[in-house]
Amino acid sequence: MSMASESDERMIVPNSGVDSPSTDEANSLANVGNNVPLKKGPWTSAEDAMLAEYVAKHGEGNWNAVQKHSGLSRCGKSCRLRWANHLRPDLKKGAFTPDEERRIIELHAKMGNKWARMAAELPGRTDNEIKNYWNTRIKRRQRAGLPIYPPDICLQAMNENQQSDTMNTFSSRDVPMPPVNNIPFPSVEFKGLELNQPLYPQPLIDIPSNSLLDIPMSSLLAQGFRPSYQNKSLISTIHPPKRLRGSESLFPGSNTPISNLFTNGSQYQSDYLTSSSFFSGSQAVLNGNPSSEPGWAMKLELPSLQTQTGTTWGSPSPSSPLPVFESVDILIQTPPTELTQSPQNSGLLEEVLYESETIKNSNSNSFQQSSRAPNMANDVMENSARVLNETKWDAYDEEVSPLVKEEVSDLCPMQYDDKVETTNQMILSRPDLLLASNCLAPMKHPTNVMGTFLGDDWSRDCKQMDTGSTSSAQGRGRNSCAWNAMPTV
DNA sequence: AAATCTCACAACCGCGACACG
């Protein structure tokens, strides 16, 4: 497919306002000075040739001079992008190879959405390509109800992070850790949630992909067990206007790997495993309340919802209907701001302190709920392992792409009977799996769990079994079967 | 056959970092 249309002659006038290229550069002298209308949209082959010729003569860089010297009616930024993404001679064309795909997954597990850094590790590939590939991938996998990272990559990321962490022992030195027995679990992120999103229960796979899938595995797991103020996600939620660069983080080492949690055998780990936020959050998913996502799921960035985060718990937008299901989970509910006078816009530290106080108060109410957590964890894991092994993937051969199939099969590579423990470890290391199993296991309905993993395909089959309907599930009512067919608990 | 949906991709936009005068 070529986006470059020879007929595209959209021209814009610099400084014309809305349609001008990015304000910083469109207003620069390089563009305004010539008083030449800048063109936007797809590049023509003639423009490509002009740009290539310019770069051949003058080399890369000084992109704003391109317009002057080459006669191109494009802003420098556009030229740079075109060159970097399409004209560079060292670019590799065509689809990603399986090796490259795997590499991207690995890199994303380690880096998150650091496309440029990932591109640097993939010769001939651009950040844009990788970004597009990833976005497409997570959509696909979300629709299929599959976890984004294959287990082996999780383990690999854990191992690598563990190694790097031994060399970078920031966690105990550089960051003031909360007292072990008084860990404030975060709820501030809830403020940024969109209330008018499709209501759960549409199980975990309908958690916005942006929130669950766009962060490195290391962060994903770490966030599940650590106060979120270690992560920039929280910061960006609290202070949306202030963006942090990817390489930055409020606290050094915010990408601290999960491996600490599992290898250090610390009290910290066990405290978080039994923390009320973790398990009650999963329980809350069953309530069908989007506000009641598990703690780890709530701590995630919402990059694609930047413009949708206006709703807060304290001031529900009139256009944002409240969830149908009232939350019964007091652990997860953030007190309405108008009632508690949260220090709005008062700065991070203050806000964190405030939230910490709030949480402490609710913690006292939640102790009983959380006390059964360890047993729940075991139940969940056993159920999950069993269900995974009962699943017959072969039936879905034709509908699942090879890569997806490979990753799905990775989920249950062992026999339940003799490798339960391994499975449990795997699930423990996968918050997404844990959530899946955690929220569904209590139903004692294995097929629901299957639906979570199989998504559309299973939903469709299930629906057909239940209702005889032949309608496609594509893009609509995904996973509905798991819930429609779910017996009332 | 037409309408609709999904996918893949290209391009744009806003923002922050950095260099330099």
Added chain:
DNA sequence: TCGTGTCGCGGTTGTGAGATT
């Protein structure tokens, strides 16, 4: 130290093609 220009990054949007209804 400050202002300006340039570059790069990450998120979002627009669009054509193909698939599906």
